Amino acid sequence: xxxxxxxxxxxxxxxxxxxxxxxxxxxxxDDFDDGAxxxxxxxxxxxxxxxxxxxxxxxxxxxxxxxxxSVDATVMVALNxxxxxxxxxxxxxRLGPSQAxxxxxxxxxxxxxxxxxxxxxxxxxxxxxxNNVASSIRRVCGIxxxxxxxxxxxxxxxxxPYEKETFRSFVNTLGYTSVVSQIICDSDGNILSVEKCCVGxxxxxxxxxxxxxxxxxxxxxxxxxxxxxxxxxxLSKHVLTPVSEPANDSETRxxxxxxxxxxxxxxxxxxxxxxxxxxxxxxxxxxxSLDKKANIIKACSVLHNIAKKFSVPPPPVAGKIEPLHxxxxxxxxxxxxxxxxxxxxxxILRNFSFAFTSKDPPxxxxxxxxx
Numbered sequence: 001x002x003x004x005x006x007x008x009x010x011x012x013x014x015x016x017x018x019x020x021x022x023x024x025x026x027x028x029x030d031d032f033d034d035g036a037x038x039x040x041x042x043x044x045x046x047x048x049x050x051x052x053x054x055x056x057x058x059x060x061x062x063x064x065x066x067x068x069x070s071v072d073a074t075v076m077v078a079l080n081x082x083x084x085x086x087x088x089x090x091x092x093x094r095l096g097p098s099q100a101x102x103x104x105x106x107x108x109x110x111x112x113x114x115x116x117x118x119x120x121x122x123x124x125x126x127x128x129x130x131n132n133v134a135s136s137i138r139r140v141c142g143i144x145x146x147x148x149x150x151x152x153x154x155x156x157x158x159x160x161p162y163e164k165e166t167f168r169s170f171v172n173t174l175g176y177t178s179v180v181s182q183i184i185c186d187s188d189g190n191i192l193s194v195e196k197c198c199v200g201x202x203x204x205x206x207x208x209x210x211x212x213x214x215x216x217x218x219x220x221x222x223x224x225x226x227x228x229x230x231x232x233x234x235l236s237k238h239v240l241t242p243v244s245e246p247a248n249d250s251e252t253r254x255x256x257x258x259x260x261x262x263x264x265x266x267x268x269x270x271x272x273x274x275x276x277x278x279x280x281x282x283x284x285x286x287x288x289s290l291d292k293k294a295n296i297i298k299a300c301s302v303l304h305n306i307a308k309k310f311s312v313p314p315p316p317v318a319g320k321i322e323p324l325h326x327x328x329x330x331x332x333x334x335x336x337x338x339x340x341x342x343x344x345x346x347x348i349l350r351n352f353s354f355a356f357t358s359k360d361p362p363x364x365x366x367x368x369x370x371x
Contacts (some may be wrong), residue, residue, distance in 0.1 A: 232327020
């Protein structure tokens with residue numbers, strides 16, 4: 001992420017410095033030992049304490065329909081749901097008569113945590129931050145001047161097959177119903193940007209064209225940098241796609257480097273979905289109302305970045321990591337951006353006309369546990 005540790009700690013102090021006695025009071029989480037905490041929430045005690053205090057600050061301005069519940073209890077309900085996609089009996093039994101309000105509690109907390117994205121999801125803006133992100137990516141794959149990896153992130157939902165038109169709108173390129181968000185991450189798997197929540201059939205190029213980050217980059221607001229995009233995106237001055245039919249060794253080497261850094265997104269999303277299993281199945285959705293799903297996706301993205309700052313490992317891999325979506329491409333002809341094509345060719349000639357060498361060998365994975 002663009003935040004260096006001192007900046008992160010400064011944000012922490014600003015957010016929580018006025019927590020007062022509330023922060024020092026006993027917590028509902030104190031009833032669990034460290035092993036049970038990780039089992040129930042897939043997070044560690046210091047990380048949970050940070051999240052709870054950050055939510056407490058924000059909740060002062062939010063009307064809660066269950067005033068009998070403490071902030072600790074509401075956070076506990078939400079974190080448990082994120083971790084498992086359902087509420088665990090160990091958590092429910094502590095809520096007593098408030099159990100029926102769990103969906104409302106989860107909705108409220110998700111909105112609060114999603115609202116924290118301005119603090120904990122940071123696209124590099126300053127020169128040093130951009131250089132740091134670009135340098136890290138170049139060390140991994142050899143491609144220079146890249147600010148992040150761009151991909152559509154699909155999350156399964158349920159849709160009624162009896163509403164045929166709506167159902168078809170949610171079916172994605174892999175044949176299941178989903179919603180899709182646009183995510184950008186860095187070489188270490190930190191989320192730099194998360195936008196949109198669209199039906200699964202939406203073209204990723206359409207999402208990019210209408211997104212804030214897409215417009216900023218294409219309008220040159222971030223300078224002469226690229227983001228790495230898959231085959232579902234059009235090559236542009238700022239979206240770097242692979243060569244569709246490599247004609248020589250240089251283009252083949254470039255495609256291999258592109259695939260290597262693009263795979264970072266696969267491991268990142270795999271890590272997120274293991275830690276926050278609610279993302280494996282977001283429940284029923286309606287095309288005209290996706291705000292609640294968007295808040296859950298953004299909240300989990302915020303929590304993913306916080307967990308990484310606290311060095312909390314995700315739960316172990318169970319089965320294969322879901323592949324990235326191959327990309328939904330328009331059937332009609334696509335106008336080739338000749339300026340972008342020339343820029344990509346020059347990049348390939350400068351950096352991949354000979355075999356990649358480095359004093360520091362490229363890393364094989366951003367997260368050993370994700371492979």
